[in-house]
Amino acid sequence: MKIFEQVSIQLNKLFKDFGLDENVDIKISKLEDVDYQIDNLVKFAKHDQINHIMKEVNILLSKSKVIESYEITDNCFINLNLNLNRCDKFLSNIKNSLLTDRPKKIIIDYGGPNIGKPLHVGHLRSLNIGRSIKKINEVIGNDVVTDIHLGDWGMPVAQIITYCELNNIEIKSLTVERLLEIYPESSELYENSETFKKDAQKINKNLNNSNVEVLNKWSLIREISVEDLKSTLSKLSHDFDLWLGESSVNELIKPMIESLKTKGKINLDSGALVSAEETDPKILITKSDGSYLYLTTDLATILNRIENYDFDIALYVVDSRQKLHFEQLFKTAKYFDFPKRKYEHVDFGTINDKEGRPFKTRDGGTKKLLSLYNETFEYIKNINEQLDENIIHDLTNTVLTYSDLLTNRRTDYKFDLEKFTNISGKTGIYVQYAQVRAKNIIKASKYKSHNEKIKITSSAERNLIIGLLNLEIVIKQSLKFNEPHHLANYLYEICNLFNIFYEEENIINLKDEKIKKSKLLLTSYFLEVTNLVFISLGIKAVNKM
Numbered sequence: 001m002k003i004f005e006q007v008s009i010q011l012n013k014l015f016k017d018f019g020l021d022e023n024v025d026i027k028i029s030k031l032e033d034v035d036y037q038i039d040n041l042v043k044f045a046k047h048d049q050i051n052h053i054m055k056e057v058n059i060l061l062s063k064s065k066v067i068e069s070y071e072i073t074d075n076c077f078i079n080l081n082l083n084l085n086r087c088d089k090f091l092s093n094i095k096n097s098l099l100t101d102r103p104k105k106i107i108i109d110y111g112g113p114n115i116g117k118p119l120h121v122g123h124l125r126s127l128n129i130g131r132s133i134k135k136i137n138e139v140i141g142n143d144v145v146t147d148i149h150l151g152d153w154g155m156p157v158a159q160i161i162t163y164c165e166l167n168n169i170e171i172k173s174l175t176v177e178r179l180l181e182i183y184p185e186s187s188e189l190y191e192n193s194e195t196f197k198k199d200a201q202k203i204n205k206n207l208n209n210s211n212v213e214v215l216n217k218w219s220l221i222r223e224i225s226v227e228d229l230k231s232t233l234s235k236l237s238h239d240f241d242l243w244l245g246e247s248s249v250n251e252l253i254k255p256m257i258e259s260l261k262t263k264g265k266i267n268l269d270s271g272a273l274v275s276a277e278e279t280d281p282k283i284l285i286t287k288s289d290g291s292y293l294y295l296t297t298d299l300a301t302i303l304n305r306i307e308n309y310d311f312d313i314a315l316y317v318v319d320s321r322q323k324l325h326f327e328q329l330f331k332t333a334k335y336f337d338f339p340k341r342k343y344e345h346v347d348f349g350t351i352n353d354k355e356g357r358p359f360k361t362r363d364g365g366t367k368k369l370l371s372l373y374n375e376t377f378e379y380i381k382n383i384n385e386q387l388d389e390n391i392i393h394d395l396t397n398t399v400l401t402y403s404d405l406l407t408n409r410r411t412d413y414k415f416d417l418e419k420f421t422n423i424s425g426k427t428g429i430y431v432q433y434a435q436v437r438a439k440n441i442i443k444a445s446k447y448k449s450h451n452e453k454i455k456i457t458s459s460a461e462r463n464l465i466i467g468l469l470n471l472e473i474v475i476k477q478s479l480k481f482n483e484p485h486h487l488a489n490y491l492y493e494i495c496n497l498f499n500i501f502y503e504e505e506n507i508i509n510l511k512d513e514k515i516k517k518s519k520l521l522l523t524s525y526f527l528e529v530t531n532l533v534f535i536s537l538g539i540k541a542v543n544k545m
Helices: 002-017 050-062 121-139 155-166 176-192 194-208 212-235 246-262 294-308 320-335 369-383 389-405 428-445 459-469 471-481 485-504 513-537
Strands: 026-028 036-038 067-072 078-082 105-110 143-147 266-269 272-275 284-286 313-317 342-346 351-353 413-415
Touching (some): 121 351, 121 369, 121 389, 176 212, 194 212, 212 369, 246 284, 320 342, 369 389, 428 513, 471 485, 471 513
Parallel strands (some): 105 143, 313 342
Antiparallel strands (some): 036 078, 266 272, 272 284
């Protein structure tokens, strides 16, 4: 934490002098009268030099100008209270305090829809979590590239083409609506008709072999589908740097496999190719008929990304059901001696309806994501018909985003529209209202900062200042674990602290100009921090409610 930077450096040196392999970890305190805690020494409570260590810590802390008071407990917790007379320069420079000293290049693979199918409610979590991780990394100064990684190759496409040929459907005349009907019908035929299955397998083989006629049909299907996906994503305020997919690496797979054969990394097993690594079961690279698996295209995708978008870290934001797949992918990439990079599967649970059941339409089908958007839009519109439709649009996306990110990504949650649009609960509507309230104060007062200093006159002000300074810790926590819920909960907490501060007295009508300007300055700091969190969560702040 930048405000404790000098203290942290000195403590780290002290720890090192005593042979302790520790880096100071400053945590937000849950105790009522304590601002921060350091627990590094708790595990060394029985160290033979602990009394000497604690004596040196005491001397160090007593000399710090940023610490108002401190306490070292019997079990070696260090409790700290901040000297808020030193806080102004940190609050006024909070954006820069978040910037990393060592920016990294990160690729985030998320979204992952299949062509020929609409986005459904199940895509919401990947989209929201992926976008938030992107935004958080950008706020701290990392270089981020996002890839939607389309499922645009292989058997599902072959099934659509086979269906069209069987029914004499001209692919170039297809509408997206018709394409969405064909997808499930062709999939059902594949399961129930042996003739259809053989025809689809033949077309899939021709697709992999780059047959010109089949490729042209595939290209038309992809174009229709991608156009529809982009339209839906735009409405939901999502976009991507790269619109690549499984098809993007098709030409890389054969040379990759030949290279792996030469290196003795894969073997032939009953007609299939498997990794030579000793695993149980064996890791399949190609099927016995020569067709590729998700693992095959994902391995080629790693090589493609290293070659064209070199990166330090690759994050895959995909639901928890794919855990085994990614374990095999990362393990296999390492065994195949691919260039060393950091890979992580950012898994997540499911979104269910308010009864805890999977989201379905009335006829039992999968609920489209656009349908959930429209239902939320209409619900908010009915609550406040006076609002401009652009604001309702932004509030709709706020509800769909904030409600989703508020839950730990690994946990399933219930989507309850009535609960998530409550103005007084832990909701996107509540946090939007708080920042609109702050904007109205600044606007009504015509406030412009003139390098005032904050003059603390109440506990509500002190609590809000500490809350705002906590942003740095919460951002780091969210980054470390790729968990946006820390920031979403933090946003509610500081909005709640601001509302307590706001309701304490009427700022606009204050007679004491110094106190008034101090409170307006604190309000402006609240808006700056709130804006940074909104950006980090992928939420657009509205100006009116």
